[in-house]
Every structure is written in C-alpha cells, then in structure tokens.
Amino acid sequence: MATEGFRALDEKSLVEYIKATPSLCSKLGNQLDDLQIKEVGDGNLNFVYIVIGSAGSFVIKQQALPYIRCIGESWPMTKERAYFEAVTLKEHGRWCPDRVPEVYHFDRTMSLIAMRYLEPPHIILRKGLIAGVEYPLLAEHMSEYMSRTLFCTSLLYHSTTVHRQAVAEFCGNLELCRLTEQVVFSDPYKESQYNRWTSPYLDRDAEAVREDNALKLEVAELKSMFCERAQALIHGDLHTGSVMVTHDSTQVIDPEFAVYGPMGFDIGAFIGNLILAFFSQDGHADPVNDRKAYKQWILRMIEDTWNLFQKKFTTLWDEHKDGSGEAYLSAVYNNPELFLLAQRKYMKDLLHDSLGFGAAKMIRRIVGVAHVEDFESIHDASKRAYCERRALEFAKMLLKERRRFQTINEVVLAIQDLPS
Amino acid sequence: MATEGFRALDEKSLVEYIKATPSLCSKLGNQLDDLQIKEVGDGNLNFVYIVIGSAGSFVIKQQALPYIRCIGESWPMTKERAYFEAVTLKEHGRWCPDRVPEVYHFDRTMSLIAMRYLEPPHIILRKGLIAGVEYPLLAEHMSEYMSRTLFCTSLLYHSTTVHRQAVAEFCGNLELCRLTEQVVFSDPYKESQYNRWTSPYLDRDAEAVREDNALKLEVAELKSMFCERAQALIHGDLHTGSVMVTHDSTQVIDPEFAVYGPMGFDIGAFIGNLILAFFSQDGHADPVNDRKAYKQWILRMIEDTWNLFQKKFTTLWDEHKDGSGEAYLSAVYNNPELFLLAQRKYMKDLLHDSLGFGAAKMIRRIVGVAHVEDFESIHDASKRAYCERRALEFAKMLLKERRRFQTINEVVLAIQDLPS
Ligand SMILES: Nc1ncnc2c1ncn2[C@@H]1O[C@H](COP(=O)(O)OP(=O)(O)O)[C@@H](O)[C@H]1O
Numbered sequence: 001m002a003t004e005g006f007r008a009l010d011e012k013s014l015v016e017y018i019k020a021t022p023s024l025c026s027k028l029g030n031q032l033d034d035l036q037i038k039e040v041g042d043g044n045l046n047f048v049y050i051v052i053g054s055a056g057s058f059v060i061k062q063q064a065l066p067y068i069r070c071i072g073e074s075w076p077m078t079k080e081r082a083y084f085e086a087v088t089l090k091e092h093g094r095w096c097p098d099r100v101p102e103v104y105h106f107d108r109t110m111s112l113i114a115m116r117y118l119e120p121p122h123i124i125l126r127k128g129l130i131a132g133v134e135y136p137l138l139a140e141h142m143s144e145y146m147s148r149t150l151f152c153t154s155l156l157y158h159s160t161t162v163h164r165q166a167v168a169e170f171c172g173n174l175e176l177c178r179l180t181e182q183v184v185f186s187d188p189y190k191e192s193q194y195n196r197w198t199s200p201y202l203d204r205d206a207e208a209v210r211e212d213n214a215l216k217l218e219v220a221e222l223k224s225m226f227c228e229r230a231q232a233l234i235h236g237d238l239h240t241g242s243v244m245v246t247h248d249s250t251q252v253i254d255p256e257f258a259v260y261g262p263m264g265f266d267i268g269a270f271i272g273n274l275i276l277a278f279f280s281q282d283g284h285a286d287p288v289n290d291r292k293a294y295k296q297w298i299l300r301m302i303e304d305t306w307n308l309f310q311k312k313f314t315t316l317w318d319e320h321k322d323g324s325g326e327a328y329l330s331a332v333y334n335n336p337e338l339f340l341l342a343q344r345k346y347m348k349d350l351l352h353d354s355l356g357f358g359a360a361k362m363i364r365r366i367v368g369v370a371h372v373e374d375f376e377s378i379h380d381a382s383k384r385a386y387c388e389r390r391a392l393e394f395a396k397m398l399l400k401e402r403r404r405f406q407t408i409n410e411v412v413l414a415i416q417d418l419p420s
Numbered sequence: 421m422a423t424e425g426f427r428a429l430d431e432k433s434l435v436e437y438i439k440a441t442p443s444l445c446s447k448l449g450n451q452l453d454d455l456q457i458k459e460v461g462d463g464n465l466n467f468v469y470i471v472i473g474s475a476g477s478f479v480i481k482q483q484a485l486p487y488i489r490c491i492g493e494s495w496p497m498t499k500e501r502a503y504f505e506a507v508t509l510k511e512h513g514r515w516c517p518d519r520v521p522e523v524y525h526f527d528r529t530m531s532l533i534a535m536r537y538l539e540p541p542h543i544i545l546r547k548g549l550i551a552g553v554e555y556p557l558l559a560e561h562m563s564e565y566m567s568r569t570l571f572c573t574s575l576l577y578h579s580t581t582v583h584r585q586a587v588a589e590f591c592g593n594l595e596l597c598r599l600t601e602q603v604v605f606s607d608p609y610k611e612s613q614y615n616r617w618t619s620p621y622l623d624r625d626a627e628a629v630r631e632d633n634a635l636k637l638e639v640a641e642l643k644s645m646f647c648e649r650a651q652a653l654i655h656g657d658l659h660t661g662s663v664m665v666t667h668d669s670t671q672v673i674d675p676e677f678a679v680y681g682p683m684g685f686d687i688g689a690f691i692g693n694l695i696l697a698f699f700s701q702d703g704h705a706d707p708v709n710d711r712k713a714y715k716q717w718i719l720r721m722i723e724d725t726w727n728l729f730q731k732k733f734t735t736l737w738d739e740h741k742d743g744s745g746e747a748y749l750s751a752v753y754n755n756p757e758l759f760l761l762a763q764r765k766y767m768k769d770l771l772h773d774s775l776g777f778g779a780a781k782m783i784r785r786i787v788g789v790a791h792v793e794d795f796e797s798i799h800d801a802s803k804r805a806y807c808e809r810r811a812l813e814f815a816k817m818l819l820k821e822r823r824r825f826q827t828i829n830e831v832v833l834a835i836q837d838l839p840s
C-alpha cells in the first residue's frame with residue numbers, strides 16, 4: 001500500500017500540487033492565477049475538489065482518509081481503492097466514453113485522480129429524483145453504460161487469458177469488497193452496532209428481516225455469488241448517487257468498489273435504487289404535486305432500463321459472436337436457434353440475479369448502516385416509515401420470489417398492484 | 421515465467437542434480453552410491469523419475485516440456501504449472517496429509533518437484549479398476565480428501581481476505597485452465613482436429629453430441645461456472661488416473677491443473693470416472709469373471725463417495741460454524757433450523773454441479789482428445805463402442821437432467837435401470 005510520500009491535501013496545498021503537475025497546468029491552459037477551488041465531497045470516504053480556472057477546469061478526488069468518514073477511525077480502509085477507481089474509470093471509459101468522465105491524471109502515491117468536471121447543471125441523479133425531475137434519456141444512457149461496460153469486460157467479449165489476468169488484479173480491491181459484503185449481505189440480517197432504521201416505527205420490521213429464514217437463505221446465495229463469481233468488471237456501487245445527470249447528459253462516477261463480480265450486482269443496484277426512489281415519492285408529494293405522474297415515469301425508467309439493456313447487450317453479443325470472446329464459441333453455438341436459446345437463458349438468469357441484488361440493495365438502505373436521501377429527506381418520521389416499510393416489504397418479496405418474474409414488466413406490474 | 425536456468429534433466433543429469441541438492445541427499449540418507457532411477461511418466465505433460473537409494477527414496481516430477489507430450493510442439497504449455505502443482509500439493513497436504521504425498525523439495529526454476537515415493541503395491545486406481553480390484557477404503561479416503569481440501573479452501577472456512585488473495589495467485593495457472601476449457605467444454609461439442617472416437621461405430625454418436633442443442637446449453641452454463649466461480653482450491657484433474665491406491669492407502673497426485681474453481685468439478689471428475697469404469701466393465705468381462713459383482717461394487721463406491729463426502733463436509737461445517745469462514749456468519753444463520761436449511765441447499769446445489777461436471781468429463785473422454793484406458797484397453801472395437809455408447813448416452817442424460825436427481829442413490833438407480 002502506498003503510504004510513503006502521501007500527503008492529504010487541503011485547498012492551499014492542492015494549488016501547490018497543481019502547479020507542480022504539468023498535465024494539470026495544461027488542462028487549465030496554464031492560467032493558474034485566480035483558481036476557484038471548492039470541496040464538494042458528499043461521500044463517506046473521500047475529498048472531492050472542483051478546480052476552475054479562467055481557461056479550464058477539472059475535479060480532483062483524493063482518497064484522503066484511510067478510514068470511512070462517517071464512521072470514523074474505527075473502520076479502516078485502504079487508500080489503494082483510488083488505484084482501482086482510476087483503472088475502472090479508464091477501462092469503463094474505454095468502452096463507453098460518452099457516459100464516463102475522462103481521467104486526466106492519476107497519482108497512485110497521492111491516491112489522487114483528476115477528471116473532467118461535470119459542470120452545472122449536472123447534479124447527482126438521486127437529488128433530481130427527489131426533486132421530481134424527469135430525464136428523458138436516462139434509461140437510454142444507463143442501459144448503454146451497463147451493456148457496454150459489462151459485455152466488454154466479460155467472457156462474451158474477451159479470452160479467458162485476458163479475463164483471469166484482470167480478475168487477479170482486481171482481487172486487490174478486497175477491502176472495499178469486504179465493506180460491501182458486510183453492509184449489503186451481512187449486517188442487515190443480524191444485530192449490528194452499525195444498523196439503524198426509522199425507530200420505533202420499523203423496530204418490528206427490522207427484527208422481521210433478521211428472523212426471515214427464507215430471506216436469509218436467498219441472501220447467502222447472493223453473497224456467495226458476489227464473493228465468488230468473476231463475471232465482468234462491475235462498478236460495484238452503481239446507485240443513483242453515483243450518476244450525474246442533466247436533461248441531455250448522464251455520467252457515471254465513483255467506481256471505487258469495482259471488482260470482477262456478477263453483472264446483476266450493478267444492474268440491480270441501479271434498478272433497486274430507482275425502486276427506492278419510487279417508494280419515497282409519497283413522502284415528497286404535496287398539494288402542488290401529488291407525484292403520481294412522476295411515479296409512473298420512474299416505473300417506466302425501470303422497465304426501459306432493463307429492456308434497453310437487454311436489447312443493447314444482446315446486440316453487442318450478436319455483433320461479436322465471431323470475436324475473441326470464449327464463453328460461447330461460434331463453432332459450438334453454430335445455429336441461429338441454439339444461439340437465440342443461449343442468449344435467452346443468459347438474459348433470464350441475469351434478470352433474476354439483478355432482481356435479487358437489487359432487492360438486497362434496497363433492504364440494506366432501510367435497515368442497514370447507510371441510508372438514502374430519498375427517504376432521509378422525508379422529515380415526518382411516520383410518513384418516512386410508511387414509505388420505507390412498503391419498499392422493504394416489496395424488496396423482501398422480490399428477493400425471495402425473483403425467479404417467478406419472467407420480464408421486467410411483471411415486476412413493474414407487481415409494484416403497481418400493491419395496495420397503498 | 422522461469423526459463424532462465426532451466427535444464428531438462430535425464431537420468432544422468434538427475435543424479436548430478438540430486439548430489440548438488442542437500443535436502444535430496446539427506447532424504448537418501450546421504451547414500452548416493454547405487455541409486456536406481458527409473459522414468460515412469462505415463463502422462464502427457466511431464467517426466468516422472470523414481471529414485472531409490474539404499475537408505476531412502478523419492479519421486480522427481482519435472483515438467484520438462486513447454487508443450488503437451490502427446491500432441492507435440494503445436495500445443496505450447498507453460499512450465500509455471502509446476503509451481504501451482506507444488507503449492508497445491510502443500511496446501512491440500514496441509515488439510516489432508518494422509519491422502520497427499522509429502523513434498524520434499526521444489527525448484528521453481530527447474531520446474532521440479534520431489535515428493536514421497538508411493539512405493540509398491542501402490543498403483544494408479546484406474547489400472548486397479550480395469551483389473552477388477554476392490555479397494556475397501558476408497559470411498560472413505562476420497563471423501564475425506566475432497567471434503568477437507570474443498571471445505572478448508574472455501575469461504576466456509578476462511579475469510580474473503582484470504583480467499584481473494586489466493587484466488588489472485590491461482591489466476592496465474594491460466595494456461596492449464598485454458599486446456600481444460602478447450603478439451604472439456606468446447607472441443608467435444610464442435611468439429612476439432614483433436615477429437616477422436618471409436619470410428620466408424622460412434623461416428624453418428626459424436627455427431628449427435630455436436631448437434632444436441634439442449635446439451636450445449638447446459639455445457640455453456642458449466643463452462644461459465646468453471647471460468648468464473650472461485651469456490652475453492654480444486655485439484656482440477658481428479659480422475660482415477662490421479663489417484664494411487666493399495667488395499668489400505670489412497671493418495672492423490674498430479675494437481676497441476678489446480679485453480680480456484682467450482683467444487684463440483686473435482687467431485688464430478690472422480691464420480692464421472694467411476695461411472696466410466698462401470699460402463700467399461702462389460703468390455704473386460706470374460707468366462708472366468710463376468711464382472712457383475714464388481715459393477716455393483718463400483719456403484720456402491722459412487723454412492724458411498726458422495727454420501728460420505730456430504731457427511732464429512734457438513735460435519736466440518738458444523739465444527740467450524742463459529743470460525744473465520746465468512747460465507748455463513750453464525751450471527752446470521754443463528755438458529756438450528758435455518759442452519760440446516762442452508763446446508764441442505766448448499767449440498768443439493770453441489771450435487772447438481774458435481775453431476776453436471778461429472779457428465780461433461782465422461783463425454784469428453786469418449787468423443788474428445790484424451791481417452792481413458794478403461795475403454796482403450798477393450799481391444800474389440802465393436803465391444804468398446806458398445807460400452808462407450810452406453811456411457812455417453814447416460815452422461816448426456818445426466819448433464820441435461822441433473823437437477824431432477826435429489827440424491828446420489830437416484831443416480832445409481834438410474835444406472836442400474838438402464839437396458840443392456
Ligand atoms: N467529475 C465530477 N464533476 C462534478 N462533480 C463531481 C465529480 N466527481 C464527483 N463530484 C461530486 O463529488 C461528490 C462525491 O464524489 P464521489 O466520487 O461520489 O466520491 P465518494 O466516493 O466520496 O462518494 C459527488 O456526489 C458529486 O457531487
């Protein structure tokens with residue numbers, strides 16, 4: 001681990017750092033006189049500075065603390081995650097440059113990444129969803145990002161040689177994986193000092209999660225899949241807080257949890273967080289806006305995201321079926337009927353994985369350590385608990401019964417059919 | 421890769437090597453005067469020398485050729501596999517010292533392992549099965565080896581930290597994995613210059629394998645599991661030719677294909693090769709011995725191996741349920757009913773994986789590049805084809821319908837119920 005030579009920067013020392021780094025100076029058109037620097041980190045692990053000069057700009061992300069910000073020094077965390085974040089931004093950017101900010105500079109010793117500044121009106125998607133804003137290209141863009149990054153880092157696209165080498169490298173990001181294992185797959189299902197929920201309203205609900213044998217059996221399967229299955233280079237934290245949007249633009253940031261893992265973990269994170277956004281809407285309704293139409297829009301996004309993902313992913317597969325991917329050799333899957341059957345089976349399994357991981361991600365946001373602003377911003381605790389309970393009940397059902405859903409439309413219908 | 425300093429040894433230079441290696445000299449009680457040296461390699465990749473002195477002995481295995489012996493220089497193969505074999509002998513030996521020959525010396529540059537000589541009457545199990553010899557402790561010993569090595573290298577026993585580090589290391593054995601991927605999961609299902617079968621008898625059968633859509637869909641799933649799922653440190657080549665036996669002793673050798681992979685790949689290799697032995701018996705029957713009783717003994721071994729494996733594996737799990745394994749935290753799987761359900765689900769999935777991989781291993785031995793002596797030693801080609809066809813048909817059924825078997829007894833009954 002790189003600790004030698006590391007210095008946590010503040011706004012002042014950051015300027016010195018920039019001045020001493022030619023690639024950063026040139027990004028600013030060598031106009032370093034009146035730089036505006038603003039710390040905007042809202043995450044739990046890192047510092048993020050926006051740097052704006054008169055002739056250019058960028059964002060600096062430094063993983064400054066060797067522990068988790070919101071919990072404190074009791075939860076140490078390697079700084080090497082900066083390396084995996086930088087490598088993943090570049091690798092995902094290679095396959096989907098329009099949806100990933102360009103990396104300008106990476107300093108491993110300093111755990112520091114400089115990347116494109118996603119200028120206003122870019123905001124974090126989660127905030128847009130809370131505000132009730134529609135993003136017409138969201139499903140199109142997110143399906144593009146997920147299909148390209150997941151397909152192109154899987155055995156559908158590359159050889160097992162390339163794959164095993166890449167898997168080996170990302171095994172190094174194990175501390176971040178362990179955090180996921182704990183907060184997603186373990187803590188919500190046991191007593192843990194870190195867990196919290198809207199108390200006392202959800203006391204019984206949290207207990208019910210801890211006592212649900214069928215649920216815990218399914219969670220074990222998902223946890224094993226997360227720990228053992230190197231299907232593709234996943235982002236690892238693809239909730240709506242890792243996406244920045246405008247009306248026309250969608251950008252995926254913050255892949256520090258990246259690892260070779262199951263594709264459904266990314267797809268599920270995104271869809272699960274959209275479902276959370278859906279269930280939070282009742283808490284944001286007011287006399288001016290009852291959010292009814294907006295709720296339907298969110299459901300449409302869920303449906304479109306998966307359906308477009310499926311379409312783009314299988315189209316990539318069609319295009320590359322004679323390529324270097326080694327999972328389905330064209331000499332073996334050599335007739336159109338068989339090829340179609342293989343794709344259908346693959347996509348059906350992937351849908352079920354995605355629903356399972358999505359549901360697990362929902363549950364942990366309601367009874368685990370880290371909650372989501374969608375619910376947290378509902379100040380009336382009883383109203384918040386009502387929204388959270390409905391989301392939790394749906395997630396539990398989805399996790400246990402995911403295999404009975406054949407299409408995403410059936411999932412959306414199940415949400416629409418819930419009693420209010 | 422270590423090529424610098426490498427020299428392929430012959431019987432003469434081997435003596436020089438031994439003399440220059442103190443640990444080997446001392447294994448021979450420093451009595452180096454009239455060493456008997458015999459090359460016994462029957463494999464395709466390596467040279468194996470038995471070294472016997474007046475006061476000690478050992479076996480030297482050198483992976484001398486950077487390609488596969490039987491195919492020639494057209495199929496290059498890294499010498500680093502010696503490293504993975506040595507590491508695995510030691511790791512598996514650590515968990516199950518009674519079933520793995522002790523490693524005395526490893527020389528990475530020379531791709532050379534010295535290990536305990538498994539003295540006569542040890543013979544390769546496959547040869548014993550062809551000769552019709554019963555080994556009363558076989559199921560007991562093999563279930564012990566598999567349960568210990570697989571359990572203790574899985575997330576049931578160790579932390580995800582240890583696991584990801586070990587997975588990363590074994591990703592380096594990718595060339596041997598690629599060989600498995602090709603010869604087990606790809607070549608038998610397509611036209612390949614390497615494939616062969618008992619022609620012309622099985623021409624139509626080989627073609628049927630290549631045209632069986634349902635079979636090829638299932639094989640894709642198994643191949644993905646092999647390539648993606650790092651469940652435990654598997655031997656990787658656990659057929660009956662990798663086991664040496666006497667009446668009282670069972671020793672597992674030759675783990676050069678070791679990798680973190682699905683446990684079912686090892687269990688299936690062993691059971692699948694026992695099933696091959698079963699189907700070959702009709703070809704070895706003669707007026708003196710109709711092999712009927714021996715066939716029943718093989719079936720009993722199949723059943724006992726799995727059932728004892730299951731028992732020993734779950735016993736280990738019971739014993740270590742509060743240990744460092746992170747797949748099933750005791751705080752989550754915290755009531756006896758749930759814990760039992762979790763074990764049952766795990767073992768049911770593992771049985772299905774094992775049957776699938778076992779069947780795939782059977783198929784490849786009949787229509788792929790490398791055949792087994794069980795059948796090859798049946799000189800009458802039409803008789804051989806008859807035995808092979810029955811094995812092939814059973815394997816195809818098993819691969820496609822493995823999930824309908826709830827116990828190993830049902831599999832054995834299905835074999836017994838076959839029309840002759
Ligand atoms: N490239 C960028 N352009 C603009 N804002 C950014 C950029 N990267 C991060 N941010 C802002 O900083 C916040 C924290 O960044 P993020 O990478 O998510 O860090 P963390 O890992 O700490 O969550 C984001 O939520 C976003 O508001």
Ligand SMILES: Nc1ncnc2c1ncn2[C@@H]1O[C@H](COP(=O)(O)OP(=O)(O)O)[C@@H](O)[C@H]1O
Binds near residue numbers: 674
């Ligand atoms: N430790 C040993 N003691 C006795 N014989 C051995 C030993 N190891 C290997 N052999 C003999 O050498 C043969 C080849 O060894 P093996 O490790 O299987 O090499 P390969 O990888 O070439 O198949 C075995 O089938 C067995 O007959």
Ligand SMILES: [Mg+2]
Binds near residue numbers: 241242
């Ligand atoms: Mg973030």
Ligand SMILES: [Mg+2]
Binds near residue numbers: 043237254
């Ligand atoms: Mg982050």
Ligand SMILES: [Mg+2]
Binds near residue numbers: 463661662674
């Ligand atoms: Mg061998």
Ligand SMILES: [Mg+2]
Binds near residue numbers: 462463464674
């Ligand atoms: Mg061999």
Ligand SMILES: [Mg+2]
Binds near residue numbers: 463465657
């Ligand atoms: Mg071998």
